[in-house]
Amino acid sequence: MKPVTLIGAPTDVGAGTRGCSMGPEALRVAGLAQALARNNLQVEDAGNLVGPANPGQPPQDGMRHLDEVVAWNRAVYDACLGTLQAGRLPLLMGGDHCLAIGSVSAAARHCRDTGKTLMVLWLDAHADANIGTTTPTGNMHGMPVACLCGHGPAPLTTLAGPAPAVARSAIRQIGIRSVDAEEKRRLHELQLAVYDMRYIDENGMRHTMQQALAGIDAQTHLHVSFDVDFLDCVIAPGVGTTVPGGPTYRETQLCMEMIADTGRLASLDVMELNPACDVRNQTGQLAVDLVESLFGKSTLWRPPPA
Ligand SMILES: [Mn+2]
Numbered sequence: 026m027k028p029v030t031l032i033g034a035p036t037d038v039g040a041g042t043r044g045c046s047m048g049p050e051a052l053r054v055a056g057l058a059q060a061l062a063r064n065n066l067q068v069e070d071a072g073n074l075v076g077p078a079n080p081g082q083p084p085q086d087g088m089r090h091l092d093e094v095v096a097w098n099r100a101v102y103d104a105c106l107g108t109l110q111a112g113r114l115p116l117l118m119g120g121d122h123c124l125a126i127g128s129v130s131a132a133a134r135h136c137r138d139t140g141k142t143l144m145v146l147w148l149d150a151h152a153d154a155n156i157g158t159t160t161p162t163g164n165m166h167g168m169p170v171a172c173l174c175g176h177g178p179a180p181l182t183t184l185a186g187p188a189p190a191v192a193r194s195a196i197r198q199i200g201i202r203s204v205d206a207e208e209k210r211r212l213h214e215l216q217l218a219v220y221d222m223r224y225i226d227e228n229g230m231r232h233t234m235q236q237a238l239a240g241i242d243a244q245t246h247l248h249v250s251f252d253v254d255f256l257d258c259v260i261a262p263g264v265g266t267t268v269p270g271g272p273t274y275r276e277t278q279l280c281m282e283m284i285a286d287t288g289r290l291a292s293l294d295v296m297e298l299n300p301a302c303d304v305r306n307q308t309g310q311l312a313v314d315l316v317e318s319l320f321g322k323s324t325l326w327r328p329p330p331a
Contacts, residue, residue, distance in 0.1 A: 026320065027114040027291070028067035031058060032104050037299075038079050038093040039123030039166035042265030044301030048309075049073055049118035051263075051300040055309035057118070060317045071108075074100045084163025087156070088178070094123050094165045095180045101127030102134075102184045105292065109135040116316075119296035121166040122153060125250045129173050130185040132248040132292045137186070141246040141291075145173075145191060146237060146284065147198040149252040150268040152212050152219065159207035166297070167205075170196065174215060193217055197237040199280065200225070200255040203268045222270055230276040234283040247289040249319065253298045253312055261311055263303025274311075281318035286327075290319065 033049030053070070061068045076097040080090060088094075101117060105128045108115035117128045129145055136143040147153070153170040156177055160167055172181045173196070175189030182188035193215055201221040204212060212219065220233045228236075241247065258267035260274055272280065284290060295312055303309060 026066055027112060028069070029061055029116050030108045030113045031068065031070040031116050031118060032101070032108065033073035033118045034097065034101055034120035034124050035073050036076055036079065036093075036097050036124070037121050038077070038090045038097060039164060040121035040265055040297070041162055041164045042299065042302070043079065044299040045119060045121050045265060045297050046079070047300040048120055048296070048298035051298055051303070051306055051309040052118050052295060052312065055306055055313045057313050057316065060313050061320060064317055064320055064322050066320060071104070074104055076100050087158055087160055087163055088165055088168075089163040090165065091178060095178075097124060098127035098181060098184060102131045105131035106134055109292065114290070115292050117294045117296075119294060119298065122149070122250070122252050122296045123165040123169055125169045125294050125296065126172045126181050127184060128292065128294050129169070129248055129250065130190045132246060133190040134185040136246050140244070142242075142244050143191060143195050144241060144245050144247050145196045146247065146249045147196060148200055148249065148255040148280070149198065150200060150203050150254045150271055151252070151266065152198060152201050152204050152208055154212050154215060154217070155205060155208050156211070159205065159211060161205055170198075170217070171211070199233065199237055200272055202270055225272065225276070230272065230279045231283070234280055238283065238287055241287050241289055245287075245289045246291040247284070247287060248292045249284060249290060250294040250296065252296050253308060256311070261308045263299055263306070263308025264297050265299045265302060266297070277315055278318055281315050282323060285319055285321045293319065
Protein backbone atom coordinates (compact mmCIF):
# COMPACT_ATOMS: atom_id res chain seq x y z
CA MET A 26 0.00 0.00 0.00
CA LYS A 27 1.23 3.47 -0.87
CA PRO A 28 2.06 5.98 1.87
CA VAL A 29 -0.93 8.09 2.84
CA THR A 30 -1.22 11.88 2.91
CA LEU A 31 -4.02 13.39 4.99
CA ILE A 32 -5.40 16.58 3.45
CA GLY A 33 -7.86 18.66 5.48
CA ALA A 34 -10.48 20.74 3.66
CA PRO A 35 -12.25 22.61 6.46
CA THR A 36 -15.24 24.13 4.72
CA ASP A 37 -19.01 23.81 4.56
CA VAL A 38 -19.61 26.19 1.63
CA GLY A 39 -21.49 23.47 -0.26
CA ALA A 40 -23.69 22.31 2.62
CA GLY A 41 -27.03 23.51 3.96
CA THR A 42 -26.32 22.75 7.61
CA ARG A 43 -23.10 24.31 8.84
CA GLY A 44 -20.42 22.48 10.83
CA CYS A 45 -18.69 19.94 8.58
CA SER A 46 -15.94 22.54 8.30
CA MET A 47 -14.86 21.05 11.64
CA GLY A 48 -14.71 17.53 10.17
CA PRO A 49 -10.94 17.36 9.56
CA GLU A 50 -10.13 18.25 13.16
CA ALA A 51 -12.68 15.73 14.48
CA LEU A 52 -11.02 12.99 12.42
CA ARG A 53 -7.64 14.00 13.81
CA VAL A 54 -8.98 14.01 17.37
CA ALA A 55 -10.48 10.54 16.75
CA GLY A 56 -6.97 9.34 15.89
CA LEU A 57 -7.10 8.83 12.12
CA ALA A 58 -3.35 9.11 11.55
CA GLN A 59 -2.54 6.84 14.49
CA ALA A 60 -5.08 4.24 13.32
CA LEU A 61 -3.47 4.07 9.89
CA ALA A 62 0.00 3.87 11.39
CA ARG A 63 -1.19 0.96 13.58
CA ASN A 64 -1.97 -0.87 10.36
CA ASN A 65 1.58 -0.48 9.12
CA LEU A 66 0.89 2.43 6.79
CA GLN A 67 3.18 5.38 6.39
CA VAL A 68 1.12 8.51 7.13
CA GLU A 69 1.81 12.20 6.88
CA ASP A 70 -0.66 14.95 7.76
CA ALA A 71 -0.34 17.77 5.23
CA GLY A 72 -2.50 20.04 7.39
CA ASN A 73 -5.47 22.01 6.17
CA LEU A 74 -6.08 23.69 2.84
CA VAL A 75 -7.06 27.35 2.92
CA GLY A 76 -10.01 28.89 1.11
CA PRO A 77 -12.80 31.46 1.31
CA ALA A 78 -15.16 31.68 4.28
CA ASN A 79 -18.79 30.60 4.08
CA PRO A 80 -20.65 33.78 3.09
CA GLY A 81 -24.10 32.42 4.00
CA GLN A 82 -25.77 33.67 0.83
CA PRO A 83 -28.93 32.42 -0.92
CA PRO A 84 -28.63 30.59 -4.28
CA GLN A 85 -27.96 32.39 -7.56
CA ASP A 86 -29.11 30.53 -10.68
CA GLY A 87 -29.89 27.57 -8.45
CA MET A 88 -26.44 27.37 -6.87
CA ARG A 89 -25.21 28.65 -3.51
CA HIS A 90 -21.68 29.95 -3.10
CA LEU A 91 -20.46 28.93 -6.56
CA ASP A 92 -17.35 31.14 -6.42
CA GLU A 93 -16.34 29.74 -3.05
CA VAL A 94 -17.08 26.17 -4.15
CA VAL A 95 -14.85 26.67 -7.20
CA ALA A 96 -12.01 28.14 -5.10
CA TRP A 97 -12.10 25.25 -2.62
CA ASN A 98 -12.29 22.64 -5.35
CA ARG A 99 -9.28 24.13 -7.15
CA ALA A 100 -7.30 23.86 -3.90
CA VAL A 101 -8.47 20.26 -3.38
CA TYR A 102 -7.69 19.35 -6.99
CA ASP A 103 -4.15 20.75 -6.80
CA ALA A 104 -3.40 19.10 -3.45
CA CYS A 105 -4.78 15.69 -4.43
CA LEU A 106 -3.10 15.68 -7.84
CA GLY A 107 0.25 16.68 -6.33
CA THR A 108 -0.08 13.88 -3.79
CA LEU A 109 -0.87 11.30 -6.47
CA GLN A 110 2.04 12.51 -8.61
CA ALA A 111 4.32 12.05 -5.60
CA GLY A 112 3.33 8.37 -5.50
CA ARG A 113 1.17 8.75 -2.42
CA LEU A 114 -2.48 8.06 -1.57
CA PRO A 115 -4.47 11.24 -0.85
CA LEU A 116 -7.01 10.94 1.98
CA LEU A 117 -9.22 14.01 1.77
CA MET A 118 -10.80 14.93 5.09
CA GLY A 119 -13.97 16.99 4.46
CA GLY A 120 -15.53 19.28 4.48
CA ASP A 121 -18.74 18.92 2.54
CA HIS A 122 -19.15 16.54 -0.36
CA CYS A 123 -18.93 19.19 -3.10
CA LEU A 124 -15.16 18.89 -2.63
CA ALA A 125 -15.19 15.46 -4.24
CA ILE A 126 -15.39 17.29 -7.56
CA GLY A 127 -11.80 18.31 -6.92
CA SER A 128 -10.54 15.02 -5.51
CA VAL A 129 -12.18 12.80 -8.14
CA SER A 130 -11.09 15.16 -10.93
CA ALA A 131 -7.53 14.84 -9.64
CA ALA A 132 -7.82 11.05 -9.70
CA ALA A 133 -9.23 11.25 -13.24
CA ARG A 134 -6.38 13.47 -14.39
CA HIS A 135 -3.81 11.18 -12.81
CA CYS A 136 -5.37 8.14 -14.49
CA ARG A 137 -5.25 9.87 -17.88
CA ASP A 138 -1.59 10.74 -17.31
CA THR A 139 -0.57 7.25 -16.21
CA GLY A 140 -2.81 4.98 -18.28
CA LYS A 141 -4.81 3.70 -15.33
CA THR A 142 -8.54 3.00 -15.37
CA LEU A 143 -10.58 5.01 -12.87
CA MET A 144 -13.36 3.44 -10.84
CA VAL A 145 -15.31 5.58 -8.37
CA LEU A 146 -17.28 4.07 -5.50
CA TRP A 147 -19.72 6.64 -4.15
CA LEU A 148 -20.88 5.61 -0.66
CA ASP A 149 -23.72 7.96 0.22
CA ALA A 150 -27.34 8.26 1.32
CA HIS A 151 -27.83 10.76 -1.51
CA ALA A 152 -27.19 10.50 -5.24
CA ASP A 153 -25.60 13.99 -5.40
CA ALA A 154 -26.67 14.23 -9.06
CA ASN A 155 -28.54 17.55 -9.00
CA ILE A 156 -27.88 20.51 -11.25
CA GLY A 157 -28.87 24.14 -10.76
CA THR A 158 -32.28 23.65 -12.37
CA THR A 159 -33.25 20.52 -10.41
CA THR A 160 -31.94 21.22 -6.90
CA PRO A 161 -34.55 22.15 -4.31
CA THR A 162 -31.93 23.90 -2.13
CA GLY A 163 -29.05 25.17 -4.27
CA ASN A 164 -26.60 23.42 -1.93
CA MET A 165 -23.71 22.28 -4.07
CA HIS A 166 -22.89 19.21 -2.01
CA GLY A 167 -25.88 17.72 -3.86
CA MET A 168 -24.22 18.24 -7.26
CA PRO A 169 -20.74 16.64 -7.40
CA VAL A 170 -21.77 13.50 -9.31
CA ALA A 171 -23.50 15.61 -11.97
CA CYS A 172 -20.44 17.88 -12.25
CA LEU A 173 -18.09 14.90 -12.60
CA CYS A 174 -20.32 13.57 -15.39
CA GLY A 175 -19.99 16.92 -17.16
CA HIS A 176 -23.25 18.55 -16.06
CA GLY A 177 -22.71 21.78 -14.15
CA PRO A 178 -20.77 25.05 -14.29
CA ALA A 179 -17.67 24.90 -16.51
CA PRO A 180 -15.15 25.86 -13.79
CA LEU A 181 -16.21 22.70 -11.93
CA THR A 182 -16.72 20.30 -14.85
CA THR A 183 -13.35 21.11 -16.49
CA LEU A 184 -10.95 21.07 -13.52
CA ALA A 185 -9.16 18.05 -15.00
CA GLY A 186 -9.44 19.13 -18.65
CA PRO A 187 -12.33 18.68 -21.07
CA ALA A 188 -15.56 17.46 -19.49
CA PRO A 189 -16.64 14.95 -18.45
CA ALA A 190 -13.94 14.20 -15.91
CA VAL A 191 -15.33 10.70 -15.38
CA ALA A 192 -17.12 8.24 -17.63
CA ARG A 193 -20.57 7.49 -16.26
CA SER A 194 -19.77 3.78 -16.41
CA ALA A 195 -16.90 4.32 -13.95
CA ILE A 196 -19.21 5.43 -11.12
CA ARG A 197 -20.96 3.00 -8.77
CA GLN A 198 -23.20 4.40 -6.06
CA ILE A 199 -23.97 2.43 -2.92
CA GLY A 200 -26.37 3.07 -0.04
CA ILE A 201 -28.60 5.59 -1.84
CA ARG A 202 -31.94 6.24 -0.15
CA SER A 203 -32.72 9.92 -0.70
CA VAL A 204 -33.21 11.24 -4.23
CA ASP A 205 -35.00 14.49 -5.06
CA ALA A 206 -37.96 14.30 -7.48
CA GLU A 207 -36.25 15.88 -10.49
CA GLU A 208 -32.95 14.26 -9.60
CA LYS A 209 -34.63 10.86 -9.88
CA ARG A 210 -35.36 11.39 -13.56
CA ARG A 211 -31.84 12.73 -14.18
CA LEU A 212 -30.31 9.76 -12.43
CA HIS A 213 -32.28 7.47 -14.70
CA GLU A 214 -31.10 9.40 -17.77
CA LEU A 215 -27.47 9.27 -16.63
CA GLN A 216 -27.79 5.46 -16.34
CA LEU A 217 -25.42 5.35 -13.40
CA ALA A 218 -24.93 2.07 -11.56
CA VAL A 219 -26.91 2.77 -8.39
CA TYR A 220 -27.09 0.14 -5.67
CA ASP A 221 -29.75 1.72 -3.50
CA MET A 222 -30.91 0.50 -0.10
CA ARG A 223 -33.63 -1.65 -1.65
CA TYR A 224 -30.97 -3.41 -3.70
CA ILE A 225 -28.90 -4.00 -0.57
CA ASP A 226 -32.00 -5.20 1.34
CA GLU A 227 -32.89 -7.66 -1.40
CA ASN A 228 -29.41 -8.92 -2.24
CA GLY A 229 -27.29 -8.33 0.85
CA MET A 230 -24.11 -6.29 1.12
CA ARG A 231 -21.85 -9.13 -0.05
CA HIS A 232 -23.58 -9.54 -3.41
CA THR A 233 -23.93 -5.76 -3.74
CA MET A 234 -20.19 -5.23 -3.35
CA GLN A 235 -19.38 -8.13 -5.69
CA GLN A 236 -21.48 -6.38 -8.32
CA ALA A 237 -20.14 -2.89 -7.57
CA LEU A 238 -16.52 -4.06 -7.73
CA ALA A 239 -16.98 -6.17 -10.87
CA GLY A 240 -14.46 -5.47 -13.61
CA ILE A 241 -11.70 -4.31 -11.30
CA ASP A 242 -8.21 -5.35 -12.43
CA ALA A 243 -4.53 -4.58 -11.95
CA GLN A 244 -4.86 -1.34 -13.94
CA THR A 245 -7.72 0.01 -11.83
CA HIS A 246 -7.31 3.15 -9.75
CA LEU A 247 -10.07 2.82 -7.16
CA HIS A 248 -11.33 6.08 -5.69
CA VAL A 249 -13.70 5.76 -2.72
CA SER A 250 -15.82 8.79 -1.92
CA PHE A 251 -17.27 8.07 1.52
CA ASP A 252 -20.02 10.43 2.66
CA VAL A 253 -20.46 9.61 6.33
CA ASP A 254 -24.25 9.98 5.93
CA PHE A 255 -24.04 6.62 4.08
CA LEU A 256 -24.21 5.05 7.54
CA ASP A 257 -27.44 4.47 9.41
CA CYS A 258 -28.00 7.60 11.48
CA VAL A 259 -28.64 5.52 14.63
CA ILE A 260 -24.91 4.75 14.72
CA ALA A 261 -23.72 7.91 12.93
CA PRO A 262 -25.59 11.01 14.11
CA GLY A 263 -22.72 13.37 13.29
CA VAL A 264 -23.81 14.52 9.83
CA GLY A 265 -25.90 17.46 8.66
CA THR A 266 -28.25 15.44 6.45
CA THR A 267 -29.26 12.25 8.23
CA VAL A 268 -31.47 9.80 6.35
CA PRO A 269 -32.88 6.80 8.24
CA GLY A 270 -32.43 3.26 7.02
CA GLY A 271 -28.77 3.15 6.08
CA PRO A 272 -26.31 0.25 6.25
CA THR A 273 -25.61 -1.16 9.71
CA TYR A 274 -22.23 -1.33 11.37
CA ARG A 275 -21.68 -4.90 10.21
CA GLU A 276 -22.84 -4.23 6.67
CA THR A 277 -20.50 -1.26 6.42
CA GLN A 278 -17.57 -3.23 7.82
CA LEU A 279 -18.14 -5.88 5.16
CA CYS A 280 -18.36 -3.17 2.48
CA MET A 281 -15.05 -1.67 3.59
CA GLU A 282 -13.29 -5.03 3.95
CA MET A 283 -14.38 -6.13 0.49
CA ILE A 284 -12.99 -2.90 -0.96
CA ALA A 285 -9.73 -3.51 0.92
CA ASP A 286 -9.56 -7.06 -0.48
CA THR A 287 -9.28 -5.65 -4.02
CA GLY A 288 -5.93 -4.05 -3.13
CA ARG A 289 -6.70 -1.27 -5.59
CA LEU A 290 -7.66 1.60 -3.26
CA ALA A 291 -5.70 4.60 -4.54
CA SER A 292 -7.53 7.70 -3.26
CA LEU A 293 -10.16 8.35 -0.60
CA ASP A 294 -12.57 11.04 0.59
CA VAL A 295 -14.11 11.03 4.09
CA MET A 296 -16.77 13.69 3.86
CA GLU A 297 -19.59 15.46 5.70
CA LEU A 298 -18.55 14.55 9.23
CA ASN A 299 -20.20 17.30 11.28
CA PRO A 300 -19.03 17.55 14.90
CA ALA A 301 -21.79 20.11 15.63
CA CYS A 302 -24.33 17.31 15.09
CA ASP A 303 -22.27 14.54 16.70
CA VAL A 304 -22.35 13.09 20.20
CA ARG A 305 -18.91 13.03 21.86
CA ASN A 306 -17.25 12.48 18.46
CA GLN A 307 -18.77 9.00 18.19
CA THR A 308 -19.30 9.39 14.45
CA GLY A 309 -15.71 10.59 14.05
CA GLN A 310 -14.49 7.52 15.90
CA LEU A 311 -16.73 5.27 13.83
CA ALA A 312 -15.40 6.80 10.62
CA VAL A 313 -11.83 6.13 11.77
CA ASP A 314 -12.75 2.54 12.66
CA LEU A 315 -14.21 1.99 9.19
CA VAL A 316 -11.28 3.64 7.42
CA GLU A 317 -8.99 1.16 9.20
CA SER A 318 -10.98 -1.67 7.63
CA LEU A 319 -10.81 0.08 4.27
CA PHE A 320 -7.03 -0.03 4.58
CA GLY A 321 -7.01 -3.72 5.35
CA LYS A 322 -7.58 -4.24 9.06
CA SER A 323 -9.19 -7.64 9.55
CA THR A 324 -10.11 -9.77 12.54
CA LEU A 325 -8.22 -12.85 11.40
CA TRP A 326 -5.31 -13.46 9.09
CA ARG A 327 -6.78 -13.94 5.64
CA PRO A 328 -5.14 -15.35 2.55
CA PRO A 329 -4.91 -12.85 -0.28
CA PRO A 330 -8.09 -13.05 -2.38
CA ALA A 331 -7.78 -14.95 -5.65
MN1 LIG B 1 -22.82 13.17 -0.55
